[in-house]
Amino acid sequence: MNANEPADDDVRAVVGRVAESRRYRAVDPAVVRRLASEELRRARGPDDAVKRVKRRLHQAVGAYRTSAAGGAIDRDIERLTAASQGDRSGGELRAVCRDLLARHASTRERLPFLDRFYTTIWDAIGGAPASLLDLGCGLAPLALPWMQLPASATYHAIDADSRAIRLVDAFLSLVGRPHVAEARDLAGEVDLPAVDVALLLKLVPILDRQDPAASVRLLRSLAVRHMVVSFPIRSLGGRGRGMETTYRRRLEALLRDLDPRVRRVTEASVPNELVVVLTLSREHPADA
Template sequence: MKENLELLIQEVQRNSKYRHIDRQLIENVAILETAKGRSFKDSVKAVRNKLHQIANAYQPTSISYTKIIEKMISLPTDLKHPSVRTFCQETMRLHTSTRERLPELETFFLTSLGSMAPITSLLDVACGLNPLALAWMPTTPDVRVYACDVFGDQIDFLNRFFTYFGINGQAFSCDLTQTIPEIEVDVTFILKTIPCLEQIDKNIAPRLLANIKSKNLLVSFPTRSLAGQGKGMRQNYNQHFQEIVNGHNWRISQFSFSNEEAYLIQK
């Protein structure tokens, strides 16, 4: 069984689209899919499909971090410099989640986090390229930034980004379905993440919100599908969120944006 699982993981990773995904996540998905009694070939296809749904669909094209880094190291090291801000915006366009937020980038974090400014530390889970939005967040100059995701090449790039711009930051790989980071910060971002995690574990959301160490959580849900369709998603996810937090005596502030519904939870 163990040998078959290892062969399955290796076969999944033979496709370059899945090569950089956290191995623990691939293994977790593989265990779930092989338990359904599929053939080896069908299991490989099922694992890749699941990984696409929860991760690869948000990166429609392969991202060349080598080229991005080459461009980055030609820039000033001041994160607020106009050319750096332009670079950050252009790079964030490469990931669907951050691209959708760009039209309201100037107001999204100032509006949702304004009540707790200035922020001295933050954790961004399933971060994508959102750490590049740091210049638009109401933080202190020496803010501590922690970010995690499942793509190894993305994690390497974010650490280079933090180092180059002198940010007190650390990016690391994590499979949230298995391990919740135990880091105490002012606020944890869980942006458009819960629907992806529920593809693997439909009961993960209450556990995730309850077990994250920080007292403040910024949670959001998409209001449109990847194809751009609304389909009543705002109302459906708002109802789902209320079910997730039911029974907790948490203070919750709600913010509506064109492509995103956000909630600031204060435990």
């Protein structure tokens, strides 16, 4: 064991104390373990480590949620179920989805552009995909009614927040979408299935704060034809000038790191989100 590495018992103790918090109980344990192990190296003691881990979990997961209550998810699932029954036009279900999308800060910002957000991306890749990975999905899969995907297209949703995943899983089952929804740590090692498109919507800045090497590691591991990477560039309130310059620079650095796999870069932005579609030259990283 590295002299600087915290003892397993210390990591377990911090993870246990963080899990007592209602706010962070639903975060994938692999994320909490990773952060506990990092913060124990810097902390002045166990109490300080717990505080630091909670702060980092807030940045990674908590800041986007507007509702932390576990019971609310059951009510949300009931609302979705009720809306989907006998809803021939799909109007009621869309209304509930819209309402729930407004619960997560990042999907709320996208609501004004939902009609064209996904279809612009599909246009950039030559049509709607037959399979997709939504990485760090939050509640974004609830935008399915606006995605215009073929009924057979498979939807693989992953997020560190198991509460969001539970809601997404219930929704995708309810609408009969072939899918997988799972809580995973995308800053750790992952082995994901080959698909047409991987969406990393507003995920890179979040992973950068957890581990600066995580995004490139994740992107390099993907066996996909297209990657869609996005960054928030302006809050709806107009704050955040300079964000676009910062994130365009971040994007350029990512592209340099991914080179030479990227064959084409197509922009599919909306007013408050920088969206780029990266088309790759080969399907599997092992071929690169």
